[in-house]
Amino acid sequence: MSELCGPAGPPTDGRCPDPQAIQTMDPILLIHPPVAKAGEPPAGIALLAAALGARNVPCTLLDANLEAQLFLIGRADAPPDTWSTRALRRRDEHLAALRTPALYANPDRYRRAVADTNRLLELAAASHPGVRISLSDYTDETRSPLASDDLLRAAAEYEQNLFFPWYAARLPGLLEETGATRVGISLCFLSQALPTFALLGLLRAHWPGLKLVLGGGLVTSWMSRPGWQNPFAGLVDHCIAGPGEGPLLDLLGAGPPPADLAPDYTGLPLADYLAPGPILPYAASRGCYWNRCRFCPEPAEKSRWREVAPATVVRHLHALRARHQPVLLHLLDNALSPGLLRALADDPPGAPWYGFVRVHEQLADPAFCGRLRASGCVLLKLGLESGSQAVLDAMAKGIGLELMERTLAALSRAGIATYVYLLFGTPSESLVEARQTLDFTRRHHRAITFLNLAVFNMPVASDEAAELPGTGFSDGDLSLYRDFVHPRGWDRRAVRTFLDREFKRQPEIAAILRRDPPLFTSNHAAFFGGEFPWSDGERPKIC
Numbered sequence: 001m002s003e004l005c006g007p008a009g010p011p012t013d014g015r016c017p018d019p020q021a022i023q024t025m026d027p028i029l030l031i032h033p034p035v036a037k038a039g040e041p042p043a044g045i046a047l048l049a050a051a052l053g054a055r056n057v058p059c060t061l062l063d064a065n066l067e068a069q070l071f072l073i074g075r076a077d078a079p080p081d082t083w084s085t086r087a088l089r090r091r092d093e094h095l096a097a098l099r100t101p102a103l104y105a106n107p108d109r110y111r112r113a114v115a116d117t118n119r120l121l122e123l124a125a126a127s128h129p130g131v132r133i134s135l136s137d138y139t140d141e142t143r144s145p146l147a148s149d150d151l152l153r154a155a156a157e158y159e160q161n162l163f164f165p166w167y168a169a170r171l172p173g174l175l176e177e178t179g180a181t182r183v184g185i186s187l188c189f190l191s192q193a194l195p196t197f198a199l200l201g202l203l204r205a206h207w208p209g210l211k212l213v214l215g216g217g218l219v220t221s222w223m224s225r226p227g228w229q230n231p232f233a234g235l236v237d238h239c240i241a242g243p244g245e246g247p248l249l250d251l252l253g254a255g256p257p258p259a260d261l262a263p264d265y266t267g268l269p270l271a272d273y274l275a276p277g278p279i280l281p282y283a284a285s286r287g288c289y290w291n292r293c294r295f296c297p298e299p300a301e302k303s304r305w306r307e308v309a310p311a312t313v314v315r316h317l318h319a320l321r322a323r324h325q326p327v328l329l330h331l332l333d334n335a336l337s338p339g340l341l342r343a344l345a346d347d348p349p350g351a352p353w354y355g356f357v358r359v360h361e362q363l364a365d366p367a368f369c370g371r372l373r374a375s376g377c378v379l380l381k382l383g384l385e386s387g388s389q390a391v392l393d394a395m396a397k398g399i400g401l402e403l404m405e406r407t408l409a410a411l412s413r414a415g416i417a418t419y420v421y422l423l424f425g426t427p428s429e430s431l432v433e434a435r436q437t438l439d440f441t442r443r444h445h446r447a448i449t450f451l452n453l454a455v456f457n458m459p460v461a462s463d464e465a466a467e468l469p470g471t472g473f474s475d476g477d478l479s480l481y482r483d484f485v486h487p488r489g490w491d492r493r494a495v496r497t498f499l500d501r502e503f504k505r506q507p508e509i510a511a512i513l514r515r516d517p518p519l520f521t522s523n524h525a526a527f528f529g530g531e532f533p534w535s536d537g538e539r540p541k542i543c
Contacts, residue, residue, distance in 0.1 A: 025056075025057055025058070025252060025253075025254065026058075026179065026180070026181040026182065027057075027058035027059065027060065027178050027179050027180045027181070027182075028052065028057065028058070028059050028060075028180055028181075028182040028183070028184060028252070029059075029060050029062060029174070029175065029178055029180035029182070029183045029184070030045040030048055030049065030059060030060070030061050030062070030183075030184045030185075030186070031045070031062045031064050031183060031184070031185045031186070031199070032044070032045050032061075032062070032063045032064060032065050032066075032186055033064050033065060033185055033186075033187065033192045033195050033196040033199055034064055034065040034068045034069060034138065034163055034192060034195045035065060035069070035133060035134075035136070035137060035138035035191045035192060035195060036065050036136070036188070036189055036191060036192060037135065037136050037519070037520055037523050038063075038065055038066045038069050038070075038135065038273055038274050039273055039274050039275045039279060039520050039523045039524060040273055040275060040278075040279035040280070040281055040330060040523065041063060041265050041268040041270060041273065041278075041279075041280070041281070042063060042065070042186065042268075042281075043263055043281040043282065043283060043332060044186040044188065044215075044216060044217075044244070045061050045063075045184075045186050046061070046263035046264055046265050046267075046268065047245065047261065047263040047264075047283075048184065048186075048244055048245060048248060049061055049263070049264040049267060050261040050262060050263055050264040051245035051248070051249060051257035051258070051261055052248070052249070052252075052254075053264055054257065054258045054261060055249055055252075055254040055255060055257070056254075057249070057252060057254050058178075059267075060174070060178045060180065060267065061267035061268055062170075062174065063268055063269070064163075064166075064167075064170075064199070065192070066269070066272060066273060067166070067170065068163050068166045068167075068195075069121065069135070070095075070272070071165075071166040071169075072120075072121055072124035072125075072133075072162070072163075072166070073091065073095070073117060073120045073121060073124070074091075075124065076088065076091075076120040076121070076123040076124045077123065078120075078123060079123070079126075083116075083119060084119060084123060086116065087115075087116035087117070087119040087120050087123075088120065090116060091116075091117070091120060094112075094113040094116050094117050095117065095274075097109070097113050098113055098114070098117070098274045098275070098276075099271070099272075099273075099274065099275065099276060099277075100276055101276040101277070101327075101534050103276070104276055104524075104527040104528065104532075105534075107528065110517070111518055114135070114517070114518050114519055114520065115518065117135065117274075118134050118135050118518075118519060121133050121134060121135060122134070124162070125162055128160075128162050129142075130142045131162055133162065134519060135274075135519045135520070136191070136519045136520070136521075137191045138162075138191045138192070138194065138195060139191075140194055143194055144476050145190045145191075145193035145194055145476075145478075146190070146476030146477075146478045146479045146480075147476035147477060147478065148231035148232070148476075148477050148478055150194075150476075151193060151194065151197040151232075151478075152197070152231070152232070152235065154194045154197040154198050154201065155197040155198065155200050155201030155204070155235055156201055157198075157201070158197075158198040158199070158201035158202040158205070160198075161194070161195060161198035162195070163195050163198065163199070164198065164202070167198070167199055167202050168202070171202070171203070172206075175207065175210075180210075181209070181210060181211065182210065182211040182212075182213065182252075183203060183210055183211070183212055183213070184213040184214075184215065184244070184248060185199065185200070185212070185213070185214050185215075185216070186215055186216040186244075187214060187215070187216040187217075187218045187219050188216040188217040188218055189217070189218060190218065192218070193218065196214075197235075200212060200214070200235055200236060201235070204235055211237045211238075212235070212236050212237050212238075213236070213237060213238045213239075213240065213248065213251065214232070214236045214238070214239050214240070215239070215240035215241075215244040215247075215248070216244075219239055219240065219241065220241045220242055221297065221480050222478050222480075223239060223241040224241065224461050225460060225461055225478070225480070226460070226461060231477070238251060242303075243286060245257040245261075260308045260309065260312050262282070262316035262319060262320060263280075263281075263282065263320075265278075265280060265320075265324060266323075270324060274520075275327070275328075275523075275524070276327055276527065277325075277326065277327025277328070278324050278325065278326040278327060279326060279327065279328045279329075279330055279523070280320050280324060280326040280328075280329055280330065281330040281331075281332050282313075282316065282317065282320065282329060282330070282331055282332065283331075283332040283333060284307065284308050284310075284313040284331060284332075284333050284336065284337075284340055285305060285306060285307040285308060285333045285334070285337065285340075286303070286304075286305065286306045287303040287304050287305035287306060287334065288303075288305055288334040288335055289305045289307070289335060289337050289358075290335060290358055290398060291303075291305055292396050292398065293395055293396055293397055293398075294394070294395050294396050294462075294464055295395065295426065295427075295456070295458065295459060295462055295464055296459075296462075297459045297461075297462075297480075307337055307339075307340070310337075310339050310340045310342070310343035310344075311343060313340060313343065314343050314344065314347045314349060317329060317349035317350075317351075317353075318347075318349055318350060321349055321350045321351045322350075325351075326351050327351070327352070328351065328352050328353065328354070328378075328526055328527075329349060329351050329352065329353035329354075329376075330353075330354060330355070330523070331353060331354065331355030331356075332355070333355060333356060334356060335356055335357055335358040335383075336355045336356065336357050338360060338362050341357070341362065341363075341372065342362075344372070344375050344376075344377070345368065345371040345372050345374075345375050348374070348375035348376050349375070349376060350376070351376060352376045352377075352378045352526065352532065352533055353375075353376050353377055353378070354377065354378055354379035354380065354381070354526045355380065355381065356380075356381040356382075356383070357380050357381070357382060358383070358398075358399070359382060359384075359399045359403055359404050359407045360399075360403075361403065363380075363407045363410065363411065364403055364406035364407045364410050365410060366409075366410045366413050366414065368410075369410040369411050369413070369414035369416060370413075370414045372414065372416060373414040373415050373416050373531075376533075377416055378416065378417060378526045378529055378531060378532055378533070379416065379417040379418070379419060379449070379525060379526040379529050380411060380416055380417075380418060380419070381418075381419040381420075381421065381522060382404075382407070382408075382418055382419070382420050382421065383397075383421045384404055384420050384421060384422060384440075385397060385421065385422060385423040385426075386422070386423065386426070386429065386433065386436075386437050387401065387422075387433075387436045387437035387438070387439060387440025387441060388429065388433035388436040388437060389401050390428065390433065391426060391428050391429050391433050394426070394427075394428035395426060395428070401440065405444065408444050408447035408448065409447055411447065412446065412447035415530075415531040416529075416531075417449040417450070417525070417526065417529025417530065417531065418447065418448055418449050418450070419449065419450040419451075419452065419522050419525055420441075420448050420450070420451055420452070421451075421452045421454065422437060422441070422451065422452065422453050422454070423454050423455075423456055424437070424453070424454070424455055424456065424495045424498070424499065425455050425456035425486070425490060425491075425492060425495040426456045427464075427468060427484070427486065427487055427488075428488075429456075429488070429490055430488040430489070430490045431490065431494070431498060434490075434495070434498055434503075435502075437503075438502070438503050438506065438509070441503075441506075441508075441509055441512075442506055442508050442509065445508035445509065445511070445512060448512055449512070449515065449525075449529055449530075450512065450515055450516050450522070450525050451509070451512045451513055451516070452521070452522070453499060453503070453504075453513075455492055455495050455496065455499075456495075457480075457481035458470065458481055458482050458483070458484050459480065459481060460479060460480055460481055460482045461480075465482060465484070468484040468485060468486075468487065469484065469485045470482050470483045470484030470485055515528060
């Protein structure tokens with residue numbers, strides 16, 4: 001691997017290169033590919049940038065997702081229908097409004113701006129049969145992101161990809177300007193897979209000397225599949241599973257990364273994201289401190305929990321707030337630990353914040369929730385999953401409905417909005433238990449600000465997958481989930497029928513669902529919780 005370590009090559013005795021050797025290492029370009037929600041900068045490549053910078057490795061960040069979406073929106077042509085014509089006429093106005101707080105004070109105007117902007121993306125894909133794009137998703141009826149053959153075909157036929165014109169216009173100058181000899185791509189979502197492989201195909205065809213490195217959450221999940229064999233070896237030089245800082249620096253011969261770094265967002269266009277100010281994502285831990293729920297991808301992927309010390313987290317958040325003046329901090333953890341919540345309450349970060357939590361006694365304490373609210377907490381995401389205690393116990397959730405009820409009441413009293421996640425169709429559920437979830441949601445609708453409804457998928461790598469007969473979700477060799485024969489006859493079709501015809505039609509529940517910001521969902525929800533502390537006094541009302 002000496003070609004990855006600069007002109008001097010790696011040291012032969014296993015020591016880290018000296019600083020002078022590191023300074024002569026070739027630059028690397030890190031890319032966040034389309035398509036994902038463009039409301040905030042990507043935390044993955046920002047953390048990699050911090051690790052590389054700490055070892056003096058030249059690094060350039062490219063949010064291809066944001067730039068390519070804006071490129072498509074800017075070049076869309078409108079057919080002669082009223083909606084498209086209006087969207088095109090107000091394109092610049094909507095984009096500017098999405099970046100200012102005033103729009104979020106008017107939910108109807110916000111929805112119109114999002115819908116019109118999304119319409120322009122849809123129009124940009126009109127010349128690509130089978131391709132569907134939105135502000136949050138990308139699909140292609142002719143190719144599956146779950147099949148390695150289709151991904152490799154997307155790489156071979158890169159010129160057919162919707163994003164090829166932007167790739168072809170943007171990359172040559174950037175590669176020449178930066179002198180990058182390595183490109184790392186962070187592939188986190190299925191919606192990014194096909195555009196990513198088109199990008200890889202272009203890079204391999206036109207810059208065959210580049211070293212291509214592929215990592216991110218989706219790659220980690222693929223590499224955790226039983227019997228994984230890399231199908232991309234001829235295209236990608238290295239696939240990295242899990243946190244990429246250490247493996248990437250190791251590939252470069254630059255030594256181990258310093259511990260507990262804060263992400264470095266200085267190389268990203270923070271003013272350009274579709275949000276009323278900078279939203280800064282930050283991960284205070286990896287994995288899940290509970291890590292016992294049945295059917296959860298975390299234990300299935302053997303992901304170990306590791307937490308940054310709460311005092312260090314608070315110090316990082318203070319520094320990020322001072323440097324970038326964010327309108328919102330997005331804590332990315334699977335579950336914020338009780339210790340971190342106490343640290344945030346004791347030493348507020350100085351900006352509004354939100355994140356995902358496990359319900360525990362601390363959150364059922366009205367006084368503590370009041371302190372959280374005073375610290376800037378504007379929204380908490382809660383994984384309730386079910387309103388049936390029997391289902392929760394079967395899933396090993398480790399929570400009781402009585403505790404959840406007290407938590408919802410305490411958060412509501414404190415003025416903290418809630419985004420509650422429900423999961424239907426687990427092996428222990430039937431229509432009886434699903435209706436218990438419906439009843440729980442109706443009883444507590446005043447304390448539930450937003451809802452996320454999901455249908456259960458069986459992780460293919462979970463220990464429980466072998467317990468129930470079934471088949472793969474798709475013919476793709478990269479499928480992360482499998483279908484199964486539900487032991488109580490509560491299959492996906494029955495679940496969806498219940499949700500559409502019964503659950504969503506309850507007036508109290510329908511009102512909650514209408515509040516959800518379209519397309520951006522939880523990424524913008526904090527701005528509509530009714531208590532967001534706008535500096536200019538404007539307070540968006542609940543939709």
